[in-house]
Amino acid sequence: MSGPRAVGIDVGGTRIKAVLMTGSGDVLEATVRPTPARPGPELGTIAGELRAELEAATGHSADALAVVVPGLFEDRAGIARWSANLGWRDLALTELLAGSLDIPVASGHDVRAGLLAEHRFGAAREVDDVLFLPLGTGIASAHMTGGVVTAGSPWTGEVGHVVIRPDGRECGCGARGCLEAEASAAALGRIWSEVEGEPRDAEDLAVAVRAGDDRAKGVWSEAVDALALVLSPAVAAAGTRLVLLGGGLALAGDLLADPLHRALSARLPGRSELSVRVAELGDRAGALGAACLALDLLTEVES
Ligand SMILES: [Zn+2]
Structure with missing residues (x-):
């Protein structure tokens, strides 16, 4: 097989996903393993093991490798500044990988990598402002303007901690009424559990909305309003043409995309070209995006 191949690795809170992908986006092999507790410095070894596993399974070698992670990430320096879930601070990830592997390496942010993959192979294929x-x-969020994923300070895209209700629900960050505490999949599960008086998740809420339950519809529309409140100025500032929804809550499909589109349109008069869509690559987007970052590295080396 000709052409370059790259390994893309997505380190999540509970699972590490890896793919071996060709330059045209074909996934030759994929693998998953549990994320160890506080994996920081181990990531170099883990990346080497996953590369060896994928190469052995396919009989093809990888020409480059990239790892993407959640939390605050500084793209230019390749440093994972902070992750609450994974327990690291100022982890020099690219340097760490370069010390463990003998091929070109890169590192990045999981959501920005996911957007890159959705733009190349998924639901954002024909749109450059996403x-x-x-x-x-x-x-979290990632922004693409003019076909380029925005990556400035580690805070780029951190819309989850915009306070929308100052007297609202307690957030993991210590503040009250953050978007994340009012409208994430986890938050909606908690809110719906309170209403129902027993443990429920966001999927149960979506089922109740579809069944026409008025209490569920109320919770849902409050969440949609909260999202529109935070997203509309971001969409206006960046000239966004497509809002692409991912994660667990996006499984609700049009039940979420349609009212969010209406709420955004109401706040952004004249933006008839704006659309809201559900992402296509699911929980593999991060690993595919990581492979894209690695392949781009080879193009940069050549040019
Ligand atoms: Zn917060």
Whole structure:
């Protein structure tokens, strides 16, 4: 097989996903393993093991490798500044990988990598101005303007901790009423559990909304309003044409995308070209995006 191949690795809170991908986006092999507790410095060894596993399974060698991680990440320096879940601070990830592997390496942010993959192979293929919003345990975002993923300070895209209700629910960050505490999949599960008086998750809430339950519809529309409140100025500032929803809550599909589109349109008069869509690559987007980062490295080396 000709052409370059790269390994992309996505380190999540509970699972590490890895793929061996060709330059045209074909996944030759994929693998998953549990994330060890506080994996920081171990990531170099883990990346080497995953590369060896993927190469052995396919009989093809990798020409480059990249690892993407959640939390605050500084793209230019390749430093993972902070992750609450994974327990690191100022982890020099690219340097760490370069010390463990003999091929070109890169590192990046999981959500920005996911957007890159959605733009190349998924639901954002034909759009160059995109806001990608995975709604899961937390809420993060990534922005693409003019076909380029924005990556400035480690705080780029951190919309989850915009306070929308100062007297609202307690957030993991210590503040009250953050978007993440009011409208993430985890938050909606908690809110719906309170209403129902027994443990429920966001999926149960979506089922109740579809069944026409008025209490569920109320919770849902409050969440949609909260999202529109935070997203509309971001969309206006960046000239976004597509809001791409990912994460667990996006499984609700049109039940979420349609009212969010209406709420955004109401706040952004005249923006008839704005659309809201659900991402296509699911929980593999991060690993595919990491492979894209690695392949781009080879193009940079050549040019
Ligand atoms: Zn917060």
